[in-house]
Amino acid sequence: MAIGALEGIRVIELGQMVSAPYCAKLFADFGADVVKVEPPRGDVARQWGPFPDDQADAEKSGLFLFLNTSKRSVTLDLDTDAGRDCFRKLIVDCDALIENYLPRQMRAWGLTYESLAAINPNLVMISITPFGQNGPYSQWNAYDLNAYHLTGASSRYCGRPGEAPLEHGTFSADFFGASAAASWGLAAIYGRDTAGGGQHIDVSCAEAIAATFVGGQNIGAVAQSGKFDKRTGVGMSLGAPATILPCKDGHVWILCLETAQWNGLAKSMGDPEWMQLEIFQDMFSRAQNADAMYPLIEQWTMEHGKMEIMERCQANGVPVSAVFTVGEAAEHDHLKARGYIIEQQHPVAGTIRNLGAPFRLPACPGGPRSPAPLLGQHNDEVYTTLGKSLQ
């Protein structure tokens, strides 16, 4: 059997909820040995569900079962001297620590990068927090929501004018920060000899988004002219059609910018006469006349189902897609054919469906190797090994 790409890398995770656990999951699913250090009551994600039939059970939280595949779990009370001593022993010969506590909490425990690097100079410490280790807001209490809305992303890109700016409805900042942490953290481990030792990787979820997503497209303009845009509630305001419209059984993303695409859309719609009008012949002019155009397209979409619209448009070369519900995405033939939806046997939760690897490395496949661990499931083996290695 092929070994995982990251086999042999030893990771300690000190994570709660989403960001550090997701980052560590990527390592674990691709072969690293990840030991998740949980407080005696467990990662908060265990308490938050979703749960089967909404019956709370720390071993059946969907959030936890998704984010903690392929890991081992030990419990440790870091509020005690003995607990912190034990934690330092775990750190002595690991390659990486992935953590997402607020900086003030790590300081209170005496578990700063400086103190841990003193006992393991090769340590790559990956810290993922809303605002990072330095800068005035690093002192703040904050969660995913606060990080996302500090980036300009919501004000600029999501919501109707005059109404509240929106996040996506998931932990968008945590996932973004975790992904950046995974790439930068793995580079620091892979290139440790080149770099001359371990180091501290400081990820601010807010900064990663404010830089790459929002800054990438906007910051040069603001710096040069002081001008900036805000959300419009429409998918794209400069070109059209480019937005989400209702249809018979849900919603579709109508995107049609190039001329060939517009002709393909016309064909999909049965070549209505209005689409030949001069004002609708390029995407800018269509955008200027969007108020007249969208209702005409909507008349058509409301008569058809989303899958039919997508199929017809795609066949005519138009990048229109159905807005899948979560269930429609989960049950789609494409993801089934690719084996993306997997089943796992969990000792308490039973048979659970889960998401597979987000990318494929055919020579060293990844993806969940074992279900998320029970709380403290590996206390005996981890602490016994630790005790022996210290003798």
Add this chain to the structure above:
Amino acid sequence: MAKNLPLKGIRVANFGWVWAGPVTGQTLAFLGAEVFKIESRARIDLTRTLPPFGDGIPGPDRSLSNHACWAGNGSVTLNLKKAEAQQLARDLVARCDVVVENFGPGVMEQLGCGYESLRAVKPDIVMFSMPAAGLDGPLKGVRTYGLSLTSLTGLDSLTGYTDGPPVPVENAYSDPYNGILGAFPIIAALRHRDRSGEGQHIDYSQQEAIMHMVGPAFMDYAMNGRNAQPKSNGHPLGAAAPHGVFPCAGDDRWISIAVLTDDEWSHLKRAMGDPAWAARPEYAKAGGRVAATAEIHEQLAAWTAQYDDRGLTQLLQGAGVAAAPVLNVGDLLDDPHYKARGTYIEVTHPLGFRETIYGAYVKTSRTQAAVEPGPVMGRDNERVFKEILGLDADRYDALVAAEIIY
């Protein structure tokens, strides 16, 4: 021991275009790799034509947004419609460790640079492909833009106001997200190559990577058959309240407030001066607050509206409540936090104008990434064709004249 960036010595040929692929190259470059983006004047990348331009003068080497998103990538110009250019591209790949591309499936084959062709010239090459929905399966040819790709994951169905339709995100969150995460499997594959001698072709489905963001809602579907709906800025699992964005004094000013624990609720009540409406005993526990989310949010909004966003943030943070201003794009450059972290950096472009881009969006303690301005088209032609591929000056000039190096 020398302090080098961790990927020093890794060389990358980046066929990526528009946004996601170039960000993968940029990430590898921030980490120390030498990255050559392959592009051509025969088909100038759309993003090079997007205004605004440096000093307001239009030109493919002056798009400010392009520069921020591509900085770190070098640039090599090759007109890949021509067979000789394809050969030169393969010659370059033979001297690279990694190939990055984000075309649809099959395009690299049409350019004479499919995995089999590249493996023939570099057996242990790590090739990274990131099509919308992966390299195989019924939807492999699906046409999407980054804007709409998320609709295939369920993510768009979660975004919007409570009880309302999905509201579109007006730019491609998935592009930088996948661009950055793409470096992870590439480095993993490099590690595998170093240990086994084996290269591989990575199949990175942007759909599947983004669908991990939907993981929490997917589990609710898998366990309970429920399809999550938009819930404004409410807690994604419906496990906490108040949790949202609330109006402040001024035009389009807002504050985000997230109360995740019962202690934080006590802190918030105290900060508000213990108003009568907040004293209801059922609000003391998360379950009671979640059940009364609408009422609590309405009361809270009436209170926050009296304050300026930054002043109220100070007040709430002082009380231990997780709160932060909701920034507009216009706030970013002068924000004290981003200033302190050096998130945005002004550089001088080789054409003489100043431009503001972002630097290393992750901070590293041992080795700091070098930040370069956006790449001028063909910036690295001499380095690649003369130094790395060893072409003599006459041959190089002839290829330029024939618009093969173009």
